[in-house]
Amino acid sequence: MADLDKDPAGPPGCPSAEGGSLLPAELHAWMLLLAATGAVEQRLRTVVKERLGVSHDEFLILCLLAAQPEQGLRMTQVAELLGRPKTRLTYQIACLQHSGLITRQSVCGDKRGVQVALTHQARSLLQEASGSLAETVTDALGRFMGPAQREAVRGLLPDLVEGPASEVPGPAPV
Structure with missing residues (x-):
């Protein structure tokens, strides 16, 4: 919290980002990336609920199906791709079907x-x-991905180039 008080617009500090970590570089990079994406996800939840009227988990299902041909996917594929238990997915699919968003x-x-x-x-x-x-995603990434997180991503993806925020690519097809 102290880091936020010093610079409220800057990314929150990460104690392990200062070096001397017990973790291998790849695991450290992954944890920094998870922290940044978790912060983005929190911001996105509100906008998803306001704009689409669905939960974040339901939004993930919609995004996965949006990247597919019109015939869609089997529910087992959706569960595997999202890493969700089939029983929980069945409930979310029923909610989306009731809302008229999926068949x-x-x-x-x-x-x-x-x-x-x-x-x-x-x-x-x-x-x-x-x-x-x-x-929302671009703004949140800009806010929460400081130099340590960008360097961590480069460690995982050495060919990643830094460009303007407007060049953030869309989701990859599944």
């Missing part, structure tokens, strides 16, 4: 398989909200 149907030839896909309503909603969501 759910049985997979032909596999009575246990369930395919989920975005509706046109969800695609429109995501498209309308994408600007403010991207701005």
